[in-house]
Amino acid sequence: MSGSEVTSAATPSGPPAAGKSTGRAGRNLPMAIAVALLLGGLALAALTLVSWGWLLLATPAILLAVWELNEGMQAGRIHIPLVPVWLGAMAMLPAAYLGGPAALMVAFGLTILAVVCWRVASGLDGAARDIGGGAFIVAYAPFLAAFSALMLAAPDGNRRVIVFILVTIASDIGGYAAGVLAGKHPMAPSVSPKKSWEGFAGSAAACVVVGAIAVPTLLSGAWWAGALIGLVAVAMATLGDLVESMLKRDLGIKDLGRILPGHGGIMDRIDSLLLCAPGVWWMMLLLVPVA
Numbered sequence: 123m124s125g126s127e128v129t130s131a132a133t134p135s136g137p138p139a140a141g142k143s144t145g146r147a148g149r150n151l152p153m154a155i156a157v158a159l160l161l162g163g164l165a166l167a168a169l170t171l172v173s174w175g176w177l178l179l180a181t182p183a184i185l186l187a188v189w190e191l192n193e194g195m196q197a198g199r200i201h202i203p204l205v206p207v208w209l210g211a212m213a214m215l216p217a218a219y220l221g222g223p224a225a226l227m228v229a230f231g232l233t234i235l236a237v238v239c240w241r242v243a244s245g246l247d248g249a250a251r252d253i254g255g256g257a258f259i260v261a262y263a264p265f266l267a268a269f270s271a272l273m274l275a276a277p278d279g280n281r282r283v284i285v286f287i288l289v290t291i292a293s294d295i296g297g298y299a300a301g302v303l304a305g306k307h308p309m310a311p312s313v314s315p316k317k318s319w320e321g322f323a324g325s326a327a328a329c330v331v332v333g334a335i336a337v338p339t340l341l342s343g344a345w346w347a348g349a350l351i352g353l354v355a356v357a358m359a360t361l362g363d364l365v366e367s368m369l370k371r372d373l374g375i376k377d378l379g380r381i382l383p384g385h386g387g388i389m390d391r392i393d394s395l396l397l398c399a400p401g402v403w404w405m406m407l408l409l410v411p412v413a
Contacts, residue, residue: 161391165287169280174219176274176283180267181215186388187263190378195255198373201248202256206236211264218271226268233260262365262396263389269399276412281340285333286402289352290395292332293325293359300324309360317367322360329356337410347409354401362397366390 168175210233218226237256273282301321329352337348
């Protein structure tokens with residue numbers, strides 16, 4: 123979910139529900155903060171209790187994200203072969219963690235093949251549309267998420283994933299604060315009218331600062347490497363927000379889910395993480411030596 127929004131310019135479609143304090147932020151901010159803290163606590167626990175604990179949290183989250191994307195596709199009259207997509211989603215993160223990039227690519231390819239075979243077995247009418255939708259979900263959610271498992275597989279993998287989460291969250295928080303306080307100039311009005319250039323500047327500043335602090339502190343890398351990782355993160359996080367906005371507009375829906383109070387669905391919470399994961403993984407591989 124993007125933070126870089128022109129929230130002060132938004133016009134609500136109706137009065138806020140009783141008992142909810144949305145204020146200028148446009149949502150129930152106390153509830154959103156409480157849910158964010160809970161999610162952050164779960165992520166920290168998963169990354170510190172056991173070396174592979176992140177997989178226990180990320181894999182179910184991706185399965186929920188696949189479900190939300192499937193519901194959105196159905197609203198757009200696209201019926202994906204859900205069983206092979208789900209099976210592939212369950213396999214990709216463990217495959218990446220245990221076997222590296224080669225195993226991830228094999229799992230991805232086999233999942234796409236299974237999607238094609240499963241759908242064609244049901245007939246050819248509308249098959250290209252449904253296969254395309256299924257392939258998109260496979261690539262968008264489990265495949266991108268599996269890059270966090272590639273980070274996790276390093277000897278200092280837990281700390282790499284923590285840095286990845288920190289810089290991505292910094293993008294959301296910095297952009298949200300700047301968008302609420304100063305957002306006036308829309309970045310992409312035809313795609314996401316609430317996203318502002320001021321919010322993007324806040325995202326960029328927060329990402330660079332957090333990256334420059336987190337990388338030397340947690341990974342013993344150079345501060346400038348952390349700053350560069352922050353720049354890549356803000357670019358990919360912003361792209362992730364725009365991709366989800368375009369998807370919802372194309373499907374003619376407002377939200378992909380409502381499972382997280384104050385945030386929306388799982389996809390609204392992880393859209394930035396998904397697009398950031400490959401870029402951050404690659405930048406860490408190039409710039410941050412394994413501790």
